[in-house]
Amino acid sequence: MRIVVQKFGGTSLGTAELRREAMQRVWEAVDQGFSPVVVVSAMGRQGDPYATDTLLELMREVNPQAQGANVDLLLSCGEIIAASLFAEGLRALGLAATALTGWQCGITTDDVPLGARVLRVHAERLWDVLRQGRIPVVAGFQGVTEQGVVTTLGRGGSDTTAAVLGVVLKAERVEIYTDVDGIKTADPRLVPDAPTLQVMSYREVMELAHMGAKVLHPRAAEIAMEEGIPMQVRAVQHSTGGTWIGHGVKARAAKGGEQVSDRVVTGIAHLGGRAQVKVGGAEDFHASGLAAKVFQVLAEAQVSVDLINLAVDSIVFVIDEAKVGPARQALDALGLDVQINTGFAKVSVVGAGMHGVPGVMARVVNCLTAENIPIYQTSDSHANISCLVLEEHTPRAVQALYREFHLDSI
Numbered sequence: 205m206r207i208v209v210q211k212f213g214g215t216s217l218g219t220a221e222l223r224r225e226a227m228q229r230v231w232e233a234v235d236q237g238f239s240p241v242v243v244v245s246a247m248g249r250q251g252d253p254y255a256t257d258t259l260l261e262l263m264r265e266v267n268p269q270a271q272g273a274n275v276d277l278l279l280s281c282g283e284i285i286a287a288s289l290f291a292e293g294l295r296a297l298g299l300a301a302t303a304l305t306g307w308q309c310g311i312t313t314d315d316v317p318l319g320a321r322v323l324r325v326h327a328e329r330l331w332d333v334l335r336q337g338r339i340p341v342v343a344g345f346q347g348v349t350e351q352g353v354v355t356t357l358g359r360g361g362s363d364t365t366a367a368v369l370g371v372v373l374k375a376e377r378v379e380i381y382t383d384v385d386g387i388k389t390a391d392p393r394l395v396p397d398a399p400t401l402q403v404m405s406y407r408e409v410m411e412l413a414h415m416g417a418k419v420l421h422p423r424a425a426e427i428a429m430e431e432g433i434p435m436q437v438r439a440v441q442h443s444t445g446g447t448w449i450g451h452g453v454k455a456r457a458a459k460g461g462e463q464v465s466d467r468v469v470t471g472i473a474h475l476g477g478r479a480q481v482k483v484g485g486a487e488d489f490h491a492s493g494l495a496a497k498v499f500q501v502l503a504e505a506q507v508s509v510d511l512i513n514l515a516v517d518s519i520v521f522v523i524d525e526a527k528v529g530p531a532r533q534a535l536d537a538l539g540l541d542v543q544i545n546t547g548f549a550k551v552s553v554v555g556a557g558m559h560g561v562p563g564v565m566a567r568v569v570n571c572l573t574a575e576n577i578p579i580y581q582t583s584d585s586h587a588n589i590s591c592l593v594l595e596e597h598t599p600r601a602v603q604a605l606y607r608e609f610h611l612d613s614i
């Protein structure tokens with residue numbers, strides 16, 4: 205059986221016309237002799253009746269502090285509605301299809317609310333459906349704990365479902381259909397002309413995604429990489445083009461005379477809604493053991509931290525604005541001096557090839573300084589340099605760095 209996983213994002217299912225396009229892609233896969241496994245997201249974006257953000261808003265009207273299993277259960281419904289309708293749409297076209305929830309698919313996860321990780325997949329039912337010659341249409345973004353609690357995989361998590369099923373079913377490839385024709389050197393919402401990267405390594409995609417490029421969930425690239433399942437990101441309206449992701453895809457492309465890559469910088473990513481936390485009030489955070497306590501209480505409160513600067517007399521880091529409440533509560537219990545400022549964004553220059561290349565940091569700082577964009581904090585790794593800037597400066601910062609690193613002509 206030649207299996208291809210085809211994932212359709214919410215943006216690709218928002219209208220009847222787009223759903224017809226999506227079903228056409230499934231039809232083409234069948235026509236080419238594949239057994240497709242379809243994964244769908246909740247249809248549309250905020251404001252559309254069954255979109256994830258709409259469901260979240262509905263829940264917040266009932267309880268603004270709502271969190272935990274009840275929220276996961278409600279959010280999982282968006283994908284179930286999409287799967288049921290999509291499967292029936294395929295049947296109307298004459299293709300046998302069966303809609304499955306995440307738990308009917310045997311997707312078992314840990315119990316972290318709104319961000320569970322897949323532990324294993326009991327795929328017997330999925331195989332049964334495939335062996336019957338039917339197309340499974342799986343509700344993305346969801347699973348179930350060993351205790352039977354419904355979970356969701358974090359925003360954008362249908363990509364993860366697709367990658368997990370690709371690995372479990374040993375698919376020939378995983379196709380991710382979305383509202384852009386591939387992964388670009390910057391978010392096309394901020395840089396409309398940004399070119400599409402034709403081939404990328406898993407690592408490049410993971411870096412870009414971790415830094416905020418939401419076109420693909422970073423876990424999806426990570427999972428596909430473990431088994432070397434090739435992925436393709438492309439627009440739902442086209443049966444060709446897009447971005448190929450895999451091991452050695454660059455080499456293959458080079459052989460065919462296509463794009464060869466030795467790029468230092470792959471792209472610019474950005475992530476808004478950041479808050480900067482400054483912790484003081486201790487003479488020596490290390491000797492007193494308070495530094496370790498600060499991070500321990502944050503971990504217990506499920507707050508992840510980023511851009512961490514540890515000094516003897518202060519600790520500065522960045523969190524998601526949505527976590528300001530739990531972070532403040534956790535830190536106040538330590539009796540320290542805590543300042544939290546919201547309204548920041550993280551803008552990152554990403555490239556697996558920048559390791560050891562001198563001058564990249566100098567160019568980043570020069571470029572933002574020339575644009576009069578203050579940098580509040582930075583961090584770097586072998587494959588990225590991130591700057592914390594005011595959220596209102598994000599578009600200008602992204603556009604300036606895009607020009608600085610010539611990402612229009614990659």
Ligand code: ADP
Pocket residue numbers: 212213214215216245360381382383384386387388389390391392393416417418419420471
């Ligand atoms: P879907 O509903 O298909 O999962 P998403 O909204 O999650 O779609 O992801 C697609 C969006 O990702 C695009 O509309 C685009 O604005 C955004 N995006 C951010 N960075 C990039 C990038 N580097 N290349 C392409 N798209 C990007």
Ligand code: ASP
Pocket residue numbers: 213214245246256257282344345358359360361362363
């Ligand atoms: N519907 C979920 C979300 O909006 C999952 C996804 O789209 O991948 O985050």
Ligand code: MG
Pocket residue numbers: 213360363418419420421
């Ligand atoms: Mg997405």
